[in-house]
Amino acid sequence: MSFDQKFVFNVDQTKKVVSWKVNADLTIEDSKKARDLIVGAISKFQNGEVNLLIDNRNMIQNGKPIVFKPEVNEIWEQTQKDIFPKVSKCAVLCCSVIMKMQMDRIARSSGISEVQKSFWNDDPSVMKKEAYDFLGISSNALVDAV
Numbered sequence: 488m489s490f491d492q493k494f495v496f497n498v499d500q501t502k503k504v505v506s507w508k509v510n511a512d513l514t515i516e517d518s519k520k521a522r523d524l525i526v527g528a529i530s531k532f533q534n535g536e537v538n539l540l541i542d543n544r545n546m547i548q549n550g551k552p553i554v555f556k557p558e559v560n561e562i563w564e565q566t567q568k569d570i571f572p573k574v575s576k577c578a579v580l581c582c583s584v585i586m587k588m589q590m591d592r593i594a595r596s597s598g599i600s601e602v603q604k605s606f607w608n609d610d611p612s613v614m615k616k617e618a619y620d621f622l623g624i625s626s627n628a629l630v631d632a633v
Contacts, residue, residue, distance in 0.1 A: 497629035506540040506629045518562040538622045539577040552583035567597035577603040578618035
């Protein structure tokens with residue numbers, strides 16, 4: 488699977504939301520490419536101006552949830568530290584309770600936990616609504632796309 492299939496990215500300038508979907512396990516190289524896209528997009532916003540919406544619900548392989556490798560976690564943790572000043576709120580849609588715990592741990596380590604909330608629910612529509620409510624939005628082109 489190509490990087491563009493694994494990592495899908497969108498910037499909504501009007502709503503000031505940067506969103507991305509992770510559709511498969513990311514390699515270290517993939518994570519670095521994703522980091523560069525994210526940092527580049529977020530750098531165009533003022534401090535505290537942008538909301539993030541991260542959709543990890545498709546991180547499932549052979550019917551089982553997958554989580555990021557430790558080396559990939561390190562890249563995400565550093566990325567969060569780098570972008571934290573620009574972020575108003577960050578919502579993460581998770582594919583499992585285990586991923587929610589991993590995302591919460593990374594957020595605590597990076598310091599972004601002050602503005603980040605991870606979501607998990609057996610009902611994807613409930614989880615998405617909770618995340619949208621948290622961000623103060625009613626829709627997102629990337630996350631709403633089938």
